Amino acid sequence: MKTAAIYILGCRVNQSEGESFLEYFKENGFEIVGFNEKADIYIIHTCTVTSHADSKSRQMIRKAKRTNPMSKVIVTGCYAQTEPGLLLEMPEVDLVVGMRDRDKILELLGNEKLHITELIKEQKFQDLKLATPETTRAFLKIQEGCESYCSYCIIPIARGPIKSRSIENIIKEINMLSEKGYKEIILTGIHAGAYGKDIGSSITSLMKIILDTTNVERIRFGSLDPNEITEEFFKLFKNNRFMHHIHLSLQSGSDIILKDMNRKYDTKLYKTVIDKLRIIKGPMLSVTTDVMVGFPGETEENHQKSMDFIREIELDNLHIFKYSKRKGTRAAEFSNQVDDIVKKTRALEMSELKDELHNNFLVKMIGKKMNVLVEKNIKNKTEGYSENYIKVLIDTKGIRIEENSIVEVEITSVNKNFLIGGLV
Secondary structure (H helix, E strand, C coil), X not given: CCEEEXXXXXCHHHHHHHHHHHHHHHHCCCEECCCCCCCCEEEEEECCCCHHHHHHHHHXXXXXXXXXXXXXXXXXEHHHHHCHHHHHCCCCCCEEECCCCHHHHHHHCCCCCEXXXXXXXXXXXXXXXXXXXXXXXXXXXXEECCCCCCCCCCHHHHHCCCEECCHHHHHHHHHHHHHCCCCEEEEEECCHHHCCCCCCCCHHHHHHHHHHHCCCCEEEECCECHHXXXXXXXXXXXXXXXXXXXXXXXXXXXXXXXXHHCCCCCHHHHHHHHHHHHHHHHHHCEEEEEEEECCCCCCHHHHHHHHHHHHHHCCCEEEEEECCCCCXXXXXXXXCCCCHHHHHHHHHHHHHHHHHHHHHHHHHCCCCEEEEEEEEEECCEEEEECCCCCEEEEECCCCCCCXXXXXXXXXXXXXXXEEEEEEC
């Protein structure tokens, strides 16, 4: 039997697409093996949000060919869409496929080495094969593309305009996953909050239909922008099937920098949204975010203001990025670029704040009871994720808990990034 392996870089959308790739190859008679194993076909599903992601993509391409020099190496994803010529120059690459034609890889292999479509002309969501997740949680892609054109971001170029998946197909996949026993889904997209703008719908319409027509027990979102959180969203979010966690994009706590980034909100709106969400879900609500340091023109005062704002609103966890110049974006042409050493220093400072805030949040969970979705049993340890998306190590007193079951746990202590508790 022929074998295939995949390496996925980047966001949750990429993870969801990666699962669909695996399903595609399974249906075509391939056995899926680990990326470090010898395979007939390797797929590198790339990311291009930073220069580090580009470098990592090239590194994994070379690694695949070293593992099996006779293999076919296929490059897909955002980096393939934005820099196909550069990738084609790599001798290890056999096929470059952009954001379209991903469901025809085996047909394309062996013909021309390049298949890139101008995404601006594409107006419909591309339904890939239904994914079969390998974990207890399923990432469900609901939309593609972005039209925000933040000054630092290459994604609108890499992914094209907004294209929403049909509600019918979303509900079909949720019900399929529920029938397979999955208890939690994560609704993801390149710009998930913009869902439905191209098909006369909205993220809140989708939320309501999911509540009305499916039985999935736990629902999360990948990432949302604060200006997309409406009064209708607040009302629906009260439902206990929406988990006590939300990833609300920030990027900077300085209004000057947010304006230069072309973000569609300010810190006042961000704080207002968080305050309302915390009223709805209570102290268990975990709010996580993305933060960028070293954006062009960011002064030390801007950086400190960003740190102060994040500390004031007591975010739970931060995903920290150093600004990376992306060809084709407006910010790449800004004259006031920040020195790399300064970026590194600010990233370290932000990381220290992240650790402080995350520890503070975890300590507040001691003594609380949580419903934990069990992911795996390792020797005498059981672990899973709470409603607020914190990993929990469970003392089961020797009782084996079935994976993919939900158990009530009382939190007794904290160990680094984990909560520890016992069965109630």
